[in-house]
Amino acid sequence: MSGKKHSAPPVYITKRDGLIWYKSWLIRIVAVLLALVLCSVIIIALTGFNPLQVYSAMVRGSFGTSRKLWTMLQNLAMLLCISLAVTPAFKMRFWNIGAEGQVLVGALATAACMFYLGDSLPQPLMIAIMLVSALAAGVVWAFIPAYFKAKWNTNETLFTLMMNYVAIQLVSFFIALWVPSGSGVMGVINQNSRSGWLPSVFGQRYFINIVVVAIVTAAMFIYLKYSKQGYEISVVGESENTARYIGIDVKKVILRTMAISGAVCGLAGFLLVSGTNHTVTTNTAGGMGFTAIMVSWLGKFNAAIMILTSFIIVFLQRGAGEIATKFNLNQSVADILTGIILFFIIGCEFFVNYKINLRHKEGK
Amino acid sequence: MKKFFSMAVVVVMLLGIIAGCAPASDPADDNTGGNADFKVGFIFLHDENSTYDKNFMDAADAAAAACGLSADQVVKKVGIDESDACYNAAAELVDEGCDLVFADSFGHETYILQAAKEFPEVQFCHATGTMAHTENLPNFHNAFASIYEGRYLAGIAAGMKLNEMIEQGKFTADEAKMGYVGAFNYAEVVSGYTSFFLGARSVCPTATMEVVYTNSWFDIALEKEAANTLIKDGCKLISQHADSEGAPKACEEAGIPNVAYNISTISMAPNTALISSKINWQPYMEMIIKNTQSGTEIPADYCPGLKEDAVQLTELNSAVAAKGTQEAIDKAKAEFIAGTLHVFDTSKFTYKGEQLTSYMADVDTDDAFTPDTEVVENGYFNESSKRSAPYFDIKTIDGITEK
Numbered sequence: 172m173s174g175k176k177h178s179a180p181p182v183y184i185t186k187r188d189g190l191i192w193y194k195s196w197l198i199r200i201v202a203v204l205l206a207l208v209l210c211s212v213i214i215i216a217l218t219g220f221n222p223l224q225v226y227s228a229m230v231r232g233s234f235g236t237s238r239k240l241w242t243m244l245q246n247l248a249m250l251l252c253i254s255l256a257v258t259p260a261f262k263m264r265f266w267n268i269g270a271e272g273q274v275l276v277g278a279l280a281t282a283a284c285m286f287y288l289g290d291s292l293p294q295p296l297m298i299a300i301m302l303v304s305a306l307a308a309g310v311v312w313a314f315i316p317a318y319f320k321a322k323w324n325t326n327e328t329l330f331t332l333m334m335n336y337v338a339i340q341l342v343s344f345f346i347a348l349w350v351p352s353g354s355g356v357m358g359v360i361n362q363n364s365r366s367g368w369l370p371s372v373f374g375q376r377y378f379i380n381i382v383v384v385a386i387v388t389a390a391m392f393i394y395l396k397y398s399k400q401g402y403e404i405s406v407v408g409e410s411e412n413t414a415r416y417i418g419i420d421v422k423k424v425i426l427r428t429m430a431i432s433g434a435v436c437g438l439a440g441f442l443l444v445s446g447t448n449h450t451v452t453t454n455t456a457g458g459m460g461f462t463a464i465m466v467s468w469l470g471k472f473n474a475a476i477m478i479l480t481s482f483i484i485v486f487l488q489r490g491a492g493e494i495a496t497k498f499n500l501n502q503s504v505a506d507i508l509t510g511i512i513l514f515f516i517i518g519c520e521f522f523v524n525y526k527i528n529l530r531h532k533e534g535k
Numbered sequence: 536m537k538k539f540f541s542m543a544v545v546v547v548m549l550l551g552i553i554a555g556c557a558p559a560s561d562p563a564d565d566n567t568g569g570n571a572d573f574k575v576g577f578i579f580l581h582d583e584n585s586t587y588d589k590n591f592m593d594a595a596d597a598a599a600a601a602c603g604l605s606a607d608q609v610v611k612k613v614g615i616d617e618s619d620a621c622y623n624a625a626a627e628l629v630d631e632g633c634d635l636v637f638a639d640s641f642g643h644e645t646y647i648l649q650a651a652k653e654f655p656e657v658q659f660c661h662a663t664g665t666m667a668h669t670e671n672l673p674n675f676h677n678a679f680a681s682i683y684e685g686r687y688l689a690g691i692a693a694g695m696k697l698n699e700m701i702e703q704g705k706f707t708a709d710e711a712k713m714g715y716v717g718a719f720n721y722a723e724v725v726s727g728y729t730s731f732f733l734g735a736r737s738v739c740p741t742a743t744m745e746v747v748y749t750n751s752w753f754d755i756a757l758e759k760e761a762a763n764t765l766i767k768d769g770c771k772l773i774s775q776h777a778d779s780e781g782a783p784k785a786c787e788e789a790g791i792p793n794v795a796y797n798i799s800t801i802s803m804a805p806n807t808a809l810i811s812s813k814i815n816w817q818p819y820m821e822m823i824i825k826n827t828q829s830g831t832e833i834p835a836d837y838c839p840g841l842k843e844d845a846v847q848l849t850e851l852n853s854a855v856a857a858k859g860t861q862e863a864i865d866k867a868k869a870e871f872i873a874g875t876l877h878v879f880d881t882s883k884f885t886y887k888g889e890q891l892t893s894y895m896a897d898v899d900t901d902d903a904f905t906p907d908t909e910v911v912e913n914g915y916f917n918e919s920s921k922r923s924a925p926y927f928d929i930k931t932i933d934g935i936t937e938k
Contacts, residue, residue, distance in 0.1 A: 343750065356641055450618070454616060501582065
């Protein structure tokens with residue numbers, strides 16, 4: 172062995188120039204099918220259930236009843252909204268991992284309006300005040316790290332991350348202030364007057380949430396793809412020096428983009444309190460601020476594709492819960508399956524972007 | 536292109552083979568038990584890794600078995616947040632045909648109430664809540680247990696242990712300080728630590744206690760850190776009201792006796808675990824299942840205790856406990872059941888140097904948390920008689936300090 176010359180490895184990897192669309196989708200579909208095969212093996216090994224029954228339960232988690240369908244759409248809308256919020260910042264290569272905190276302060280501002288104003292104001296005015304407060308809170312929370320980045324080039328990843336914890340502590344503080352019994356639970360605000368609650372439309376509690384997020388999705392798609400500001404974001408993201416060279420005010424773009432990011436997060440916080448939970452807890456954002464990062468990257472910062480990627484995540488989450496309930500399994504089993512499927516979906520992007528070549532042996 | 540298709544075909548075939556091989560066991564195919572179409576749904580905040588939820592899950596399984604329910608008559612939803620998700624979970628359970636829905640966490644209450652108003656034909660029961668006795672809905676019910684009596688009994692074991700250590704010369708009588716790791720500065724916790732303290736003091740009159748809050752119901756690291764802080768402050772024995780194993784483990788490492796809650800900790804801390812008090816939810820769950828099946832009314836606000844076996848003590852660790860502990864506990868327990876002993880007997884404690892003669896507690900839920908009900912009666916603070924959830928919120932009676 173040691174005497175032999177180094178020979179070229181039997182496989183080598185080359186970057187693809189761009190795969191035709193149906194081939195890349197074929198790779199993705201095969202990846203999902205392979206993931207399902209692996210999951211089936213694990214389901215049989217761990218639980219002995221029929222995997223097809225497990226998968227059909229998974230589908231029922233999102234589509235089983237009209238209530239489940241609406242809940243799925245609501246969860247999808249919230250995750251998509253937060254993903255849309257982080258996208259312009261990511262496109263600018265500004266690593267905003269503070270969406271969790273930006274959503275929370277938006278939620279806190281909304282809840283504060285509901286708590287202090289009670290039913291003293293007419294509903295439309297009340298909701299307008301709540302919305303403006305939530306947007307403002309989100310903007311402030313995003314603007315602080317953006318300002319430090321633009322002014323002193325601080326590390327935005329650490330800064331936005333730490334701002335999350337400050338937001339969580341702020342929520343704890345206000346709950347302790349508002350609930351003197353010390354239970355640490357705010358409970359539904361204005362349960363009887365329903366003041367500040369977004370109304371049901373066509374009998375659907377989530378209708379407004381979903382419509383609002385649909386509008387934001389379209390707006391974000393157009394903003395990033397066709398507006399001048401959207402173009403500036405891409406240029407700053409590709410190369411700050413190029414941006415400066417062609418006369419873009421980089422600092423201004425950073426501040427403006429983060430303000431937009433924060434405002435959309437604030438909007439998500441508003442929808443989560445006014446249109447969904449009618450209360451605030453430290454868990455109101457529920458980790459969606461971090462899941463949104465994955466949705467945004469998987470969707471290649473394209474608002475339209477992100478509808479699909481957030482659907483995949485929400486579908487898997489809803490399915491996991493359904494499996495745990497239906498088969499009396501530990502939630503962890505469902506989480507393992509979700510993890511495997513996501514791993515394959517993310518991993519297959521490698522095969523979309525790169526080609527694996529077999530080196531044909533010579534002289535044999 | 537061909538390659539891709541053949542691969543896809545292979546994958547699909549593999550899937551088929553696996554599906555064919557799998558044992559065709561349906562998790563719910565035996566249909567035994569009375570009231571075959573009866574269904575009960577449970578909503579749990581966390582999964583079985585939380586001792587709090589595990590206690591409820593075990594009780595749910597035991598009650599379902601005792602009532603002869605089959606697997607498909609019991610639906611469990613775990614990891615349900617104290618948010619709109621709780622209302623959705625309840626509504627989904629109703630969609631699936633549940634006649635009875637039970638939720639286990641305090642923060643679930645307002646969402647369960649919302650579901651109860653929307654589905655009047657379904658019974659909703661909620662543990663630890665405070666609103667049922669004033670809401671007057673025929674299908675919304677609260678329950679708790681007189682766990683303060685259990686804590687008092689566990690406190691006796693703690694006091695006996697302190698006495699033993701004093702006798703052994705490990706410290707003097709006036710150094711007999713205990714530590715308590717509490718979750719929130721909230722009536723349920725205050726009532727719990729005060730009854731534990733009074734139980735210890737009933738046998739060790741010089742006992743004092745220091746309380747630390749973690750402001751979280753479940754945080755292993757924080758609870759461990761809090762216990763270590765108390766040990767450094769000179770506490771000779773620790774108890775806690777929080778849902779992780781953080782404090783018992785810290786005690787085992789430091790060799791400090793520990794009194795736990797909800798589960799027996801003897802297996803994780805064999806050299807320091809003394810005893811635990813716990814709420815046994817099985818009798819309540821059996822009652823609500825049977826009453827729903829027979830159409831009998833469920834009490835709006837129910838608080839069973841030692842007599843109903845709803846409050847229990849786990850096995851006493853004889854390797855740690857002082858001699859005579861079991862006898863002392865048994866004696867006090869009999870007195871509680873007979874009604875001759877009261878935990879919050881006002882002649883046994885003082886607040887700011889004075890005996891308590893009157894106290895207005897916040898029993899009825901309102902936005903302003905107004906104290907509304909006189910609860911000192913016949914010489915004792917009458918805990919859990921006006922409402923099942925504890926309302927003893929007199930922070931730090933004399934002898935107890937907060938850090």
